[in-house]
Amino acid sequence: MTVDTRAQPAIAELSVHETMLHEVEMHSSVPDSGPRADAIVIDQDVPFGIGELFFSRTDTRGVIQAFNPVFLRVAGYSAAQLTHAPHKVIRHPDMPKGVFWLMWDGLKRGHSVGAYVKNRAKDGRFYWVFAVVSPVAGGYLSVRLKPTSPLFATVREVYARALERERLERLTPEQSAQSIEAEIVAAGFANYGAFQIDALRSEHGARETQKHAVCADNLLASGHLLDVKRQIDTELRSLCLNLKEAELITTNMKIQACKLRSDSGPINEIAKNYELMMREIRSHPRVVYTLREDRGTWEVNDEARSVFLIVVADLMAEMFEFFSVEDTGCARDGETSEVAVIAELRDRYRREADRATQESYRAVRQLAADAEMIRRMVTGLAMVRVVLRVEAGILRERLAGLQSILGQLDRFHDQVGEALERIQDAVTVLLRDRGFVA
Structure with missing residues (x-):
């Protein structure tokens, strides 16, 4: 059984080839010509509250159509700069391409996908989120929360090893995704689908506890x-x-x-x-x-x-x-x-x-x-x-x-x-x- 969100036909009909083109466009290592073209990498995180949620919606090409003030403030861009900008504007070089391959593989199959993502703000600082991306009519909608569960530390180690393998072994995004999933399975999860569910449950639970909220x-x-x-x-x-x-x-x-x-x-x-x-x-x-x-x-x-x-x-x-x-x-x-x-x-x-x-x-x-x-x-x-x-x-x-x-x-x-x-x-x-x- 899969996490099927009954995507609209326009989304479900995306071909594998088109999807991979999107992945390359959004997460390639080629510098952007957009607003953060000259951004540097600073090893300092951008603070934001446990109760805050990021929101963005893109078209099928990954071009930003909508967002909320949390996204603007933490990413450090103005509304004019983010509107119609490619979502890769916040891509951080520490992210393994294999993670994005997994995300796009799930999305093109019509599933909602969850993943830990390290983003880069306009000034070069970073911020981590757990993102849940869903296919919607005409594109994708993403809601992101602050990760604080014990699983988060483990994932950062897995990502670091995956990034190193990509660099040293010249892995393709798909090969890197397979390597990441192999580590996840070795940790006791049935597959990436089961892992993302446990991760979302853990992060949501940690967030609710810190907010002193009662579980539904x-x-x-x-x-x-x-x-x-x-x-x-x-x-x-x-x-x-x-x-x-x-x-x-x-x-x-x-x-x-x-x-x-x-x-x-x-x-x-x-x-x-x-x-x-x-x-x-x-x-x-x-x-x-x-x-x-x-x-x-x-x-x-x-x-x-x-x-x-x-x-x-x-x-x-x-x-x-x-x-x-x-x-x-x-x-x-x-x-x-x-x-x-x-x-x-x-x-x-x-x-x-x-x-x-x-x-x-x-x-x-x-x-x-x-x-x-x-x-x-x-x-x-x-x-x-x-x-x-x-x-x-x-x-x-x-x-x-x-x-x-x-x-x-x-x-x-x-x-x-x-x-x-x-x-x-x-x-x-x-x-x-x-x-x-x-």
């Missing part, structure tokens, strides 16, 4: 669902890996049967039955999905998607409150006002968040059903274990190796049984707490 009930519920579902997924993956490793038990049975020669028939049959039943379990869609490694960059589950959408809707609501009081955007007569654009995004995100949340609970109920089916199949395996134990008793003096296999089977079934019980308990409690019946 729907975000608390979705966040709790996401956390519990991840615990369940961890248990399920461990269980599935145990199922995969159990192939060795079947192989050992066959080896022991070979040692019996003429009396190998019963053990061979037991091994075959066990192998067939294990194959049926391993081919179960839930097991296959859990063990799948080829998750795309933007594939995320509904429970994660709902958290992302709720947070962005909250940010859009905050921007709406500002623009509804004083619409300081640059829309000309006859053009869509910023209030209308932001309101449409806010409402769309809320609708999508509600749908994603409902899909999340349906998915959890399906997970409960799948876990019960796997439990029944494992119970069938236990019957084969009983038959093997009887046969091992008959052959005890002739083939002591079967006792070792029985020990492996006992441990395997204990581990799988305990994991399934923990999964069922977690699912039952989660659905009961939220008013659903498991």
